[in-house]
Amino acid sequence: MPYLLFEWRAHIQEVLGKFKAASVSVARLRNQVAADASTIADEPWVREHLGRTYENLEGTYIVRMFAAFEAALRSYDRYLFNDPQRETPASVMIDQLGSKRHLSVRAQIRDGVHRARRIRNYWAHDLDAALDPMPIDRVRGFLQSYLDRFPKNWN
Secondary structure, eight states: OOOBHHHHHHHHHHHHHHHHHHHHHHHHHHHHHHHOGGGGTTOHHHHHHHHHHHHHHHHHHHHHHHHHHHHHHHHHHHHHTTOTTOOOOHHHHHHHHHTSTTTOOOHHHHHHHHHHHHHHHHHHHTOSSOOOOOOHHHHHHHHHHHHTTSOSBOO
16 A cells, blocks of 8 residues: 555545546547447447446546545554554544544534545445435545545655
8 A cells, every 4th residue: 555645645646637538538428329329229228228337437537536535544544543453433533533633624624525425335335315416527636635644655
């Protein structure tokens, strides 16, 4: 695991870039298929799932983005508590690390990260409870703002 903050930030930004590339690609394919269904005539399963893929794409990438954030949290948590095997739930790490004096993550940022975590849980665990959506750019903003409080490196 990296111990450099800029690497974690870059990883989260890379997930956002991949989402944007996938979103443009899927939208373009949808438009092509709408104009000419023969575009994927030999792949009916693609046509069948294309609409839902587009609808679920942002949620899929929110899961990936939060996983990168959680890995950064876990890395720092294990370093801070000097326990390489430490397993702490994400919700606990968000509050526990964020309230450390040297980090002092504002409550508004922690609340936003918790909301992003609940959205991740909705998508990752196929929960029934509908949540207010949060655009992926806003998710990234909360996650990056939280990580901005971390030291530049740790190990």
